[in-house]
Amino acid sequence: MWDYNDKVMDHFLHPRNVGEVENPDGVAQVGNITCGDALKLSFKLDKNNRIAEVKFQTFGCASAIASSSALTELVKGMTLEDAEKVTNKDIVNILGDLPEAKLHCSVMGMEALQAAIANYRGEKGGAAGKNEHEGRIVCKCFSVTDTKIRQLALANNLHTVEEITDYCKAGGACGSCLNEIQGILDGLWKEKKTESESSKRAEFMRLPLIQRVLKVQEIIDTEVKPMLAQDGGSIELLDMKDNVVVVKLTGRCAACPSAGVTLKSGVEAILRDCLFPEIVVESR
């Protein structure tokens, strides 16, 4: 039993804009019967290039029909430029919410729209269609490529295989590609992390020296000193050059045999965490 909200049920029981637009400007069909759902979308533009008429036909479950219906309501009256920016999240927002395992229905809506717009522009397949052919098939059961998995993961901040399955079914049948999908996600988010870290470093280095010193001093005062104070020690900032921060441990820390450990796994770790991972702390 699926827990559909009233809005979803309303769109399922009273779907808007059912059928096919006569002499459409753009038309596309995505999904297929093997996978258990398919959506055919057609639209006609007015003289201002806005979507004047849009209709759908859907084979699928209640949430697939509701997602299609919501999509047509959403894009009616939009310019193509705006319609192109519609995502599956916009469709879910109209419906209020969808069960997690049904999110792929909203993704199908987005893909149908993109494909229909591409059809109007005379491109083959469009963004969604391109994905189908671009990249390497990872999930054979539902013909999902690595490119599509990466795109969905980035657009919806997906980190687990279960989330990917909810959004595009990949991995939901025989399960033989589950490890590969996890590998793609791990690689993707690791890459993202590295990217954001290197951009953090560049940002920090662009600051004038005085700003950089103040920033490090602030971290030392608010994060490092309280930690050392617990053991009766303290710290002073002496110098800075590029990614090297020179400090002096004082109080009890000065004579402590574990001073080296404190410096590296304590002070350096905090600074790396707050600034960027290439920070090196040295003592004098």
Added chain:
Amino acid sequence: MDDKKLIYLDNNATTAVAPEVFETMRPYFCERYGNPSSIHTFGGSVTADIENARAAVARLLGADWKDRHGKFTEIIFTGCGTESDNAAIMSALSACPRKRKVVMSMVEHPAVLSMGKELEQRGYPVSYVPVDSNGRLDLARYEEMIDADTAVVSIMWANNETGNIYPVEQCAEIAHRYGALFHTDAVQAIGKIPCNLAASRIDMLSLSGHKLHAPKGVGALYVRRGTRFHPTQIGGHQERGRRAGTENVASIIGLGKAAELALAALERENTYVRDLRDRLERGICGNIPQAEVLGDPEHRLPNTTLIGFEAVEGESILMRMDRLGICASSGSACTTGSLEPSHVLRAMGVPDTLAHSAIRFSLSTYNTPEEIAFVIREMPGIIAWLRKLSPFWKK
């Protein structure tokens, strides 16, 4: 849901507890709550009631053998059909450790099929017998798969989705030819078709209470006398050490009563219920174009029909039926939470267009001709409405 009338056509999923069954169970909660293992009369006297329930189940199964104390010891009460299935297969493997092969059909219920996958993981060779497009077992392939290393064969008596009845006697005979034990998951068959284990070659048989108007949480496993049995659940001496754990007294009493009722109603099941089912099937297929009965038309449970509706999806159909208070099931991917259509329909090679659209109606003795007429009246509108929405429907 409250004031809407309910038309329950999902009896292969579960059944209503019969009012007579409920009344028989009632005293065992607050009044006769004693433990049958106790020495005092208050508890100990419950033992006799459990033995009467066992006798009723034995009679339903036609398992008339009694030990020298007059007890039907071939029947073991369990917690459910799945437990019975698991216990039977595991027992066969541990009772005969030098044989390691297991054979089952591709269309078994997950209670058996998942056991097969698990055994494969543990290193046992498991073979799965294919079926044809009507879901009939490939007996030639079946025999090829069995050899002297086969410890146990498990073939369901009747399929939960299609209602297909399998030739279990013939299968048991073939299994015995190679010295393998034969188990059947008879959860869907018992109470719907006659069973006479006294004249049968079946070694072990599983049944479930809630499929025959007893409550959920009770089942039974038949183990033919002389069959070595290794328990999976270890503990006290209950069920002669073959299924430890304090007896689920009230439910066992309920299962006994349900077995008695089922035996008495067997003829009604095969006349009245069969007639309703046939009427429903004719009514639906006669009034809806491209609606097709799936399964084996000749060997089928009297209460079940599985119908595919071209170009529409099962969950949508069920949701529209639900609005009218009609309960049924679907082999469609979307209803199960899994993304694949039913493994049974896949094994039968049913085209995806039909597999996603198949609706299973399973009736019981409590259904009425008025209910069936109502469903026949409403189904064409539901299907036509959904087909209007479907890009695959060609008028």
